[in-house]
Amino acid sequence: DIQMTQSPSTLSASVGDRVTITCRASQTISSWLAWYQQKPGKAPKLLIYKASSLESGVPSRFSGSGSGTEFTLTISSLQPDDFATYYCQQYNSYSRGTFGQGTKVEIK
Amino acid sequence: EVQLVESGGGLVQPGGSLRLSCAASGFSFSDYSMNWVRQAPGKGLEWISYISGTSSTIYYVDSVKGRFTISRDNAKNSLYLQMNSLRAEDTAVYYCARGYSSTSWFDPWGQGTLVTVSS
Numbered sequence: 289d290i291q292m293t294q295s296p297s298t299l300s301a302s303v304g305d306r307v308t309i310t311c312r313a314s315q316t317i318s319s320w321l322a323w324y325q326q327k328p329g330k331a332p333k334l335l336i337y338k339a340s341s342l343e344s345g346v347p348s349r350f351s352g353s354g355s356g357t358e359f360t361l362t363i364s365s366l367q368p369d370d371f372a373t374y375y376c377q378q379y380n381s382y383s384r385g386t387f388g389q390g391t392k393v394e395i396k
Numbered sequence: 397e398v399q400l401v402e403s404g405g406g407l408v409q410p411g412g413s414l415r416l417s418c419a420a421s422g423f424s425f426s427d428y429s430m431n432w433v434r435q436a437p438g439k440g441l442e443w444i445s446y447i448s449g450t451s452s453t454i455y456y457v458d459s460v461k462g463r464f465t466i467s468r469d470n471a472k473n474s475l476y477l478q479m480n481s482l483r484a485e486d487t488a489v490y491y492c493a494r495g496y497s498s499t500s501w502f503d504p505w506g507q508g509t510l511v512t513v514s515s
Binding site for chain 2: 330332333337375380383
């Protein structure tokens, strides 16, 4: 099974900061990676698919990059609405390791 | 508006059964694959099952194989998850989520339904 490892697990940042979250796959997944944002008590929301394609309606401060085994989600200027937990998802194959363990972005 | 609404969650004793439903609207249901994803309290997301648009292909995560059954009724625009032999570790919010192909990102997601397995 493919395993996804996100880092860091928790990130403390201030409004206006540039934030980068990394997701590593245990084997190559080409560009079959998505990023989600989840707020407490809510369902995950799609941000990025195919590693770098921005979902319609998602602010342009969010961007994704990478291919193969290493991927990043970048928030160019953190806004108050962005404090949440972020998950990567590989969709090269279905397995227990489909999602990363999550990165919580907290207010510094 | 594309929408998914789960129902059927609740409190069940260990060893018991529960059937979750997911009502879809706003899109051509049979054209899309569907998934169930769960989230234990305070934990991350766990994909548990996939079904293709025609029900011809089904996948499960190992931890639910033999206990859970995914199905769909395209005439009713509905997705189901029959859960048997429930365990405490199955306690979670269960989400249904739409896919786009055999392997895909998930969008949108339903609001989730809570399943609590406890005596």
